[in-house]
Amino acid sequence: MLSLTNKRILLGITGGIAAYKCAELTRLLIKAGAEVRVGMTRAATEFITPLTMQALSGQRVHLDLLDSDAEAAMGHIELARWADLVLIAPATADFIARITLGQADDILSTMVLATSAKIAIAPAMNQAMWADDSTMTNLNVLIDRGYNIFGPAEGEQACGDVGPGRMMEPAQLLELSASLFETGELAGKNFVITGGPTQEAIDPVRFISNHSSGKMAYALAAEAVAAGAKVTLISGPVNLPTPESVKRIDVITAAQMLVATHEAMKGCDVFIGVAAVADYRPVEVATQKIKKSEEQMQLTLVKNPDIISEIAQLEEKPFVVGFAAETNDIVSNGKDKLKRKGLDMLFANNATETFNSDSIVVTALTETSETELKPGNKNVVARNMLQLIAAALNER
Numbered sequence: 556m557l558s559l560t561n562k563r564i565l566l567g568i569t570g571g572i573a574a575y576k577c578a579e580l581t582r583l584l585i586k587a588g589a590e591v592r593v594g595m596t597r598a599a600t601e602f603i604t605p606l607t608m609q610a611l612s613g614q615r616v617h618l619d620l621l622d623s624d625a626e627a628a629m630g631h632i633e634l635a636r637w638a639d640l641v642l643i644a645p646a647t648a649d650f651i652a653r654i655t656l657g658q659a660d661d662i663l664s665t666m667v668l669a670t671s672a673k674i675a676i677a678p679a680m681n682q683a684m685w686a687d688d689s690t691m692t693n694l695n696v697l698i699d700r701g702y703n704i705f706g707p708a709e710g711e712q713a714c715g716d717v718g719p720g721r722m723m724e725p726a727q728l729l730e731l732s733a734s735l736f737e738t739g740e741l742a743g744k745n746f747v748i749t750g751g752p753t754q755e756a757i758d759p760v761r762f763i764s765n766h767s768s769g770k771m772a773y774a775l776a777a778e779a780v781a782a783g784a785k786v787t788l789i790s791g792p793v794n795l796p797t798p799e800s801v802k803r804i805d806v807i808t809a810a811q812m813l814v815a816t817h818e819a820m821k822g823c824d825v826f827i828g829v830a831a832v833a834d835y836r837p838v839e840v841a842t843q844k845i846k847k848s849e850e851q852m853q854l855t856l857v858k859n860p861d862i863i864s865e866i867a868q869l870e871e872k873p874f875v876v877g878f879a880a881e882t883n884d885i886v887s888n889g890k891d892k893l894k895r896k897g898l899d900m901l902f903a904n905n906a907t908e909t910f911n912s913d914s915i916v917v918t919a920l921t922e923t924s925e926t927e928l929k930p931g932n933k934n935v936v937a938r939n940m941l942q943l944i945a946a947a948l949n950e951r
């Protein structure tokens with residue numbers, strides 16, 4: 556049973572169809588031991604009545620900034636101070652945009668601005684609105700500010716579309732809210748993870764790349780967040796959803812990945828280079844599509860920067876973890892790489908089994924140790940990898 560004993564949750568409901576689920580959410584939060592007070596935007600009251608929310612929470616519902624009766628019971632600043640968690644569910648695209656700007660034009664946005672409690676938002680909107688650049692940009696700003704983003708889930712939407720944008724189910728929101736009060740073994744640690752392949756253009760339509768799926772990096776990012784870390788994921792082109800509360804920066808080339816990685820290094824405690832960075836790139840990128848006139852053609856390639864080695868050489872370097880996908884002599888090649896690149900830890904694995912696969916067999920190497928990890932799916936293995944990293948950080 557999840558515990559929210561004595562936790563004070565301000566549930567902020569904004570105007571989306573998923574607001575009807577807040578009745579169930581309130582019931583579950585109270586059953587888990589939380590004290591719940593409810594604030595609603597005017598639009599939210601079109602979807603669920605304040606009377607319903609008052610009956611379920613046992614408290615007067617806050618609707619207006621300038622409601623003298625409600626303010627007399629508990630003023631908005633007092634309410635913002637009272638909360639251990641401000642949970643905005645559902646959070647509409649408009650509400651997300653308003654809090655990104657720091658507006659305080661209704662009771663809920665004011666509360667978000669005034670509180671020093673944890674803030675979690677459960678987005679709910681049409682899938683195209685969710686995918687829009689504006690929403691994605693706003694979301695990254697909120698993640699940067701340390702907000703927790705719960706969802707959204709994927710599936711059928713009230714408007715008939717199918718895709719990401721559904722509010723998470725109340726039971727999931729309860730679970731994620733409870734997890735915010737657990738301190739994981741990586742609490743307070745900043746992680747930067749690179750993942751996926753890079754693509755190196757030959758001409759406007761062709762590129763050199765590899766089969767990396769990004770699954771390992773994405774599993775590590777999700778599990779690191781679950782263990783309490785703040786995670787920036789610098790991702791090459793992959794077809795994977797961004798794990799919850801992870802700040803994702805999309806890049807295409809090795810050169811872009813290098814720049815993004817350096818930019819993310821401030822305050823970084825652990826850097827994990829999982830990306831399968833293309834070793835070489837064409838010296839020149841043709842500005843027009845190359846015609847296939849000759850029987851043979853030659854491409855001149857130049858070596859790409861070794862991102863992880865550069866990070867390992869920084870004066871203020873984080874704990875640096877690399878991966879080695881090898882096809883033969885996995886452990887001895889891994890040990891060479893650990894030394895040559897100046898890494899603190901390296902996970903060596905079999906490239907032919909790993910790429911694009913859901914499971915992985917790995918050996919963890921440090922200067923003084925060699926540990927075979929239990930085989931399993933990438934999420935389980937990621938958890939074991941993070942345990943080893945956490946243990947190494949504790950020993951430092």
Ligand code: C5P
Binds near residue numbers: 829830861864878
């Ligand atoms: O490709 P290689 O076997 O050298 O990769 C080993 C490690 O180095 C991996 O962690 C990979 O992410 C990192 N790497 C990198 N930049 C490169 C090549 C590899 O960060 N250009």
